Structures are given as C-alpha cells and as structure tokens.
Amino acid sequence: MKLNYKLQGKGQPIVFLHGVFGSLDNLNMLAKDLVSDYQTIQVDLRNHGLSPWSNQINYTSMAQDVAELCHELQLKDIILIGHSMGGKVAMQLSQVIPQIIQKIVVIDIAPVKYSTSPNAIILRALMYCLNNQITDRKQIMSIMQEAGLSEATCLFLLKSYKKQHWLFNLQVINDQYANICDWQTIPSSSPCLKPILFIRGGNSVYLADKYQNTIYAQFPNAKIVTIEGAGHNVHAEKTQQVLQLLHDWLNCSSCSV
Structure with a gap:
C-alpha cells in the first residue's frame, strides 16, 4: 500500500508514526523542531489521514506499508518515532527492516497486549x-x-x-480494534538490540511499571523515561520536555548501535 506522507529537510531520516484516530500532523510539534537537523518523514498510516483505506488493520500490515515506503525513498540509518499505535508499528518494524534502523523512540505504549483501553x-x-x-x-x-x-x-x-x-x-x-490492542511478543531468544527510548507520561496507564520486565526482555537496550504531569499524549502536553529529551538522546554517541 502506498502511504501518504510529508517529507521535509535534509540529513538523517526520522520517520514519524501517529496513533489511532490520528494523522501525520499529530507529531508535527516534534517534526517542526527536528527538521532543522534531520530529514523528517511524517506518515499517514493505513486507514488514517490521506492514506488508502483497507479492510485490514494490524501491526504486520501497517509495518509492511511503512517498510515499503522506506525502501521507495531509499532511506537508511532511520530513526523511528512512534506514538501509541505508531509506537507499536515502530517496534514491529524492528523485526521487518532492522538493517536500516538506527534508533527507535516509542511514546507512551508498551510491547504488550492490552486487555482494556480508554x-x-x-x-x-x-x-x-x-x-x-x-x-x-x-x-x-x-x-x-x-x-x-x-x-x-x-x-x-x-x-x-x-x-x-x-x-x-x-x-x-x-x-478490528482487538488487533490494535494486540502484540506478538518478540522471542527472548532473538530480542531487538537496537537502542530504543520509551517516553511515558507519569499520569498514563499505557507504560505502567508492571511492563518493564517484558520491555527489557524484548528490547534489552531500552531506556525508559517518565515525564511527570503528562498523560498519554505526553508529546503534546509537555512538548519542550520531550524535545529536550529527544535531542539529548539522539545526540548521545553511546546510545548508537
């Protein structure tokens, strides 16, 4: 599926992946800051924004769509930044195109199956x-x-x-909302070793402490940071704090593969 996207800037590519009910503009507050140093690619995932509709929505299909776009644009050394559903797509991509991913940022979602959702x-x-x-x-x-x-x-x-x-x-x-709540656990025998930053809102239930062990089992090089006073949309509620965290982590040479 050919996804709608917005590409700006030059340099190392950052691919932005929004959450459910959203569109490529949802992470614009981050992209418009990072575009001065990076090439930003903001994506409408399938069944969202101006991308095509399909009778199927799950992480296998959404990740494959984004992988095809990355190959079409000939991207390499990619940084993925995904919020909520988009964060799960980013984590799924670590299993699909690991060879062209450098780092991953996941905003307020865990690699788990959720039984309930707000x-x-x-x-x-x-x-x-x-x-x-x-x-x-x-x-x-x-x-x-x-x-x-x-x-x-x-x-x-x-x-x-x-x-x-x-x-x-x-x-x-x-x-198919059960598919959005779902997650296929990455086997402990072959975890993703990419550096991955999890940003969670202190008031959110999506990245609860109880999920830490399963995060580290699948992503041993994970770093989890809490931004107090923020909910699920931490990037919108505490934009400057998130941006400072992103700049510090993206510029950290010891955080590279």
Missing part, C-alpha cells in the same frame, strides 16, 4: 454517530462530550472530520 469510550461515541448517520459537527461534539470525553479529545478527533466524513476508517478500526 479508547472504548471513543469508539462507542463515534460508532453511535456513524450508525445513526449523525453528520453535524456540533451534534457530534455534544454526543462525544456527553459520553465523557474531554474537550481536548473531542477537538483532536474532529481534526479528522472533513466535509461530513471521517478521515480514519472508523468501521474497520472498530471491528
């Missing part, structure tokens, strides 16, 4: 609107807020609502 509330609200053919933005906003979603979450979702149409494939995401 996104269940989002899916119920959006599917109610879809099934009842509700297309008015104000009415959709009202329904989402009545469901208990914060104003910030509602506004984030509505960024992908254009001309009475969701830019993400809501039906497929809903039907």
Whole structure:
C-alpha cells in the first residue's frame, strides 16, 4: 500500500508514526523542531489521514506499508518515532527492516497486549454517530462530550472530520480494534538490540511499571523515561520536555548501535 506522507529537510531520516484516530500532523510539534537537523518523514498510516483505506488493520500490515515506503525513498540509518499505535508499528518494524534502523523512540505504549483501553469510550461515541448517520459537527461534539470525553479529545478527533466524513476508517478500526490492542511478543531468544527510548507520561496507564520486565526482555537496550504531569499524549502536553529529551538522546554517541 502506498502511504501518504510529508517529507521535509535534509540529513538523517526520522520517520514519524501517529496513533489511532490520528494523522501525520499529530507529531508535527516534534517534526517542526527536528527538521532543522534531520530529514523528517511524517506518515499517514493505513486507514488514517490521506492514506488508502483497507479492510485490514494490524501491526504486520501497517509495518509492511511503512517498510515499503522506506525502501521507495531509499532511506537508511532511520530513526523511528512512534506514538501509541505508531509506537507499536515502530517496534514491529524492528523485526521487518532492522538493517536500516538506527534508533527507535516509542511514546507512551508498551510491547504488550492490552486487555482494556480508554479508547472504548471513543469508539462507542463515534460508532453511535456513524450508525445513526449523525453528520453535524456540533451534534457530534455534544454526543462525544456527553459520553465523557474531554474537550481536548473531542477537538483532536474532529481534526479528522472533513466535509461530513471521517478521515480514519472508523468501521474497520472498530471491528478490528482487538488487533490494535494486540502484540506478538518478540522471542527472548532473538530480542531487538537496537537502542530504543520509551517516553511515558507519569499520569498514563499505557507504560505502567508492571511492563518493564517484558520491555527489557524484548528490547534489552531500552531506556525508559517518565515525564511527570503528562498523560498519554505526553508529546503534546509537555512538548519542550520531550524535545529536550529527544535531542539529548539522539545526540548521545553511546546510545548508537
């Protein structure tokens, strides 16, 4: 699948991978800073943004899409930065194109299968609107807020609502959301040895302490850093702290393969 992407700048390539319900602009606050020193490639994953829709969404297919794009652009020594679902795609890519990856940054997600997700509330609200053919933005906003979603979450979702149409494939995401929660554990006999930085929000449940052992088992060269006072969207809530962390880690010669 040929993905939609935005390429800017020159130098070592950084590929940005967004989370579920998002688009390539979601990590723009990081890309617009890093573009002065790197080539940035912001990607719309399948069933999101302006990339094609498919009746399949899982980490095997999403990683293969990104791998094909990297080969098309002839990228090498890649740095991957992925948030949430995009972080899992980045980790999956370590098994698909390890030879062209230098480092990986995973923002607030763990290499585990989640049994529950806060996104269940989002899916119920959006599917109610879809099934009842509700297309008015104000009415959709009202329904989402009545469901208990914060104003910030509602506004984030509505960024992908254009001309009475969701830019993400809501039906497929809903039907196959178990695939997004899923994860195929990397065998302990052949772990990923790439340097990988996990950034977690101190108020988030996605990168809980209980996952540390399974992280190190799959990624022995992992570094886990907590940014206090931030939730799941730590890159948006604490942008300057995340950027400082990224600059320090990316410029660390001892953090290279």
